Amino acid sequence: MKRISVLGGIPEAALIKDLPVETKNLKVNLKWEESQNSGAPITKYTVYQRIVNDGNTSHEWAKVQDITSVSVREVAVDLKIGRDYEFVVTASNKCGESKKQDEKMKRISVLGEKCCLFQARYIQISNLILVLFFKRCVLYSKLKDLKHIGCMLKLVQAVEPIEQPSSAAEQADNFTYEIPGGEDYMPLRPSRRSWEISREHVEVIKVIGKGAFSDVAKATLRNIRDNQEIITVAAKMLKANSPDSDRKDLLSELELMKKLKPHPHVIKLVACVTESDPLLVLIEYVPHGDLLGYLRKSRGLNDTYFKDPDSKPQTTLSADQLMKFAWQVADGMCYLSSKKVIHRDLAARNVLVGEGEKCKVTDFGMARDVHQDDIYTKKSRGRLPVKWTAYEALLYGVYTTQSDVWSYGILLYEILTVGGTPYPDIKPRQIAERLQKGYRMPKPRHVDEKLYQVMLKCWEEEPNDRPTFQNLRKTMKEMERKHQMYVNLRQYDGRLYANVHAGDGTE
Numbered sequence: 001m002k003r004i005s006v007l008g009g010i011p012e013a014a015l016i017k018d019l020p021v022e023t024k025n026l027k028v029n030l031k032w033e034e035s036q037n038s039g040a041p042i043t044k045y046t047v048y049q050r051i052v053n054d055g056n057t058s059h060e061w062a063k064v065q066d067i068t069s070v071s072v073r074e075v076a077v078d079l080k081i082g083r084d085y086e087f088v089v090t091a092s093n094k095c096g097e098s099k100k101q102d103e104k105m106k107r108i109s110v111l112g113e114k115c116c117l118f119q120a121r122y123i124q125i126s127n128l129i130l131v132l133f134f135k136r137c138v139l140y141s142k143l144k145d146l147k148h149i150g151c152m153l154k155l156v157q158a159v160e161p162i163e164q165p166s167s168a169a170e171q172a173d174n175f176t177y178e179i180p181g182g183e184d185y186m187p188l189r190p191s192r193r194s195w196e197i198s199r200e201h202v203e204v205i206k207v208i209g210k211g212a213f214s215d216v217a218k219a220t221l222r223n224i225r226d227n228q229e230i231i232t233v234a235a236k237m238l239k240a241n242s243p244d245s246d247r248k249d250l251l252s253e254l255e256l257m258k259k260l261k262p263h264p265h266v267i268k269l270v271a272c273v274t275e276s277d278p279l280l281v282l283i284e285y286v287p288h289g290d291l292l293g294y295l296r297k298s299r300g301l302n303d304t305y306f307k308d309p310d311s312k313p314q315t316t317l318s319a320d321q322l323m324k325f326a327w328q329v330a331d332g333m334c335y336l337s338s339k340k341v342i343h344r345d346l347a348a349r350n351v352l353v354g355e356g357e358k359c360k361v362t363d364f365g366m367a368r369d370v371h372q373d374d375i376y377t378k379k380s381r382g383r384l385p386v387k388w389t390a391y392e393a394l395l396y397g398v399y400t401t402q403s404d405v406w407s408y409g410i411l412l413y414e415i416l417t418v419g420g421t422p423y424p425d426i427k428p429r430q431i432a433e434r435l436q437k438g439y440r441m442p443k444p445r446h447v448d449e450k451l452y453q454v455m456l457k458c459w460e461e462e463p464n465d466r467p468t469f470q471n472l473r474k475t476m477k478e479m480e481r482k483h484q485m486y487v488n489l490r491q492y493d494g495r496l497y498a499n500v501h502a503g504d505g506t507e
Contacts, residue, residue: 009038010096013104014045014073014089022109026081031074035091035098042070044092048100049077052084052107061088061100079110195258197221197271202280204235209290213246215239218285221271233270236281247279253364254281260339265332267352267362286360288353291325295348295419299494317418319487320480325351325359325415327476332361333408334469337401344399346407347388348414386428387421391461394432402463408472409458416447416487420497446491451479 014032035042047064065075079085088105090098201221209216219235236253238246257269273280288294298317329351336343343350343364350363384394390406392398410422423441426434440459443452454475460466467475479486 009040011035011038011040011042011091011093011098013098013101014091015104016087016089016106019087019106019108021107022111023079024111026079026110028077028079028108029074030077030087030089032089034073035089037091037093038095040093040095042091042093044068045070045073046090046092046097047075047077048088048090050086052086079108081110084109195254195269195272196274197282199273199276199280202235202273202282208234210239213239213242214250219280219282221282231270232285233282234285236283237278250279250281256341256364257281257283260336260341263332263335264358265328265360266335267360283362284354284360286352286354288357290349291329291351291353291359292348292414292419294353295415299418301419301498316489319483319489321357322415322418322487323476323480323483324357326412327473327480328359329361329411329415330408330469330472330476332359333404334473336361337404337469340401342399342401343404343407344393345385345388346404346411347385348411348419351411386431387423390463391435391459392463394435400463401469402466405458405463405466405469405472408469409455412455412458413441413444416451417444417497418492418494420444424497444496445493446488448486448488451486454479 012035014035016030016032018031019028030047032045035045045067047067048061049064050061064077067073067075077087084107086105086107088100090100092098201223203220203222205218205220207215207217214236215238217235217237219233221231221233222229236250238250251274254269254272254274257267260266260269262268267286268284269281270284271282273282295317329346333343333346341364343361345363346361350361352360352362354360386394388407388410390399390403393403413422414420423431423434440456443449454467454472457465457467458472
């Protein structure tokens with residue numbers, strides 16, 4: 001590998017000064033101090049803003065203005081009544097743009113007429129309540145003069161309000177949630193927003209899969225919410241004598257899965273056991289095992305990850321099935337990328353095949369949630385799935401969603417070769433050097449040139465030149481509809497892709 005010497009570095013974000021916490025004005029002058037240039041002159045300042053609701057950042061950063069005249073460190077920004085804003089000013093030099101540092105962000109609340117409107121509305125509602133109460137008292141006094149008590153009772157009931165729960169909390173506690181057997185898994189105790197369950201409800205049946213960092217077992221959940229319902233799940237658990245880093249990764253995977261809403265092509269969290277050891281992450285159970293094993297078993301080879309899945313694949317898979325797998329994974333990754341999740345280990349072994357041959361992206365142990373900068377720099381010296389890792393991640397340890405696009409191209413090769421091993425004749429330690437020299441895997445002879453070009457675009461050296469997952473989802477859907485044009489399995493020669501290995505190409 002080549003070493004690159006860099007003079008200077010990326011500067012720090014600028015420090016905003018003299019910004020009030022609250023204002024009634026609809027325009028504010030945003031001022032900042034000169035940023036530390038880290039050895040290279042500042043060439044530009046960029047002002048960003050986002051809206052903050054109830055203290056939570058619910059909007060993406062929006063660029064307000066680029067300031068190329070770096071001696072000018074002030075800009076006027078328009079505001080709207082009743083909104084809370086957060087601002088940050090980044091600095092750029094020849095090495096790049098600074099990060100949006102938390103400690104450099106400033107907030108301001110805009111007061112004004114909405115507060116008065118709220119107070120007026122509150123007074124109106126109060127007056128209405130008083131009027132209704134007075135009318136009820138008058139009516140009740142008239143009822144006392146009626147001779148027939150039956151008539152009086154009926155009239156009182158006519159004006160008596162319907163009893164409501166006293167608070168939203170009481171409504172939530174009275175709500176009961178049935179665990180669905182299909183797609184929409186949710187916390188088992190939604191009123192408490194908790195995924196945690198007691199270990200006594202979990203029965204581990206047998207280990208069905210062994211990965212590099214964790215084991216997967218088939219298990220059942222019993223007596224949830226004091227009934228006799230039994231749910232089959234998959235339990236992810238740490239290997240014996242695993243290091244603390246593996247536990248940290250599994251907990252990180254759990255926290256990330258808690259934030260994801262149900263999606264048909266992403267594995268779903270069911271529950272967890274974290275308050276005592278062993279740590280268990282319980283996910284939906286899929287009968288067909290992992291995609292890599294499913295592909296290989298369809299042509300008589302062994303699955304090196306899952307043992308004896310409940311359902312075996314057909315003896316041969318069709319071009320339609322292969323293209324459907326490719327689209328489903330692109331769809332799942334499109335959702336994850338929209339949630340700012342970088343997977344970092346996308347491969348056929350980390351995709352599970354559920355009912356109806358529905359592919360679901362799984363194994364977020366290496367994934368990172370990067371809402372702030374859309375980029376992740378790897379600093380530890382952990383194991384890497386080298387044959388699936390993007391060019392910039394191998395050489396510089398930098399990951400983005402576009403790094404996952406590179407991995408998707410490798411996964412596409414695995415699918416179209418029906419479980420073939422990427423770079424079959426190249427050792428993992430040689431991959432980086434070969435990629436630097438421009439090597440890319442050749443086109444399988446049974447794959448159309450247009451489909452191969454999609455793979456090559458995923459392996460562009462420059463991340464921004466690769467397609468997005470949104471583009472890939474659309475492209476693969478169109479190709480799935482015309483699968484016969486792009487995959488000719490009559491020309492497929494399984495002997496060319498029989499060089500399968502038990503390992504995952506890590507180093």
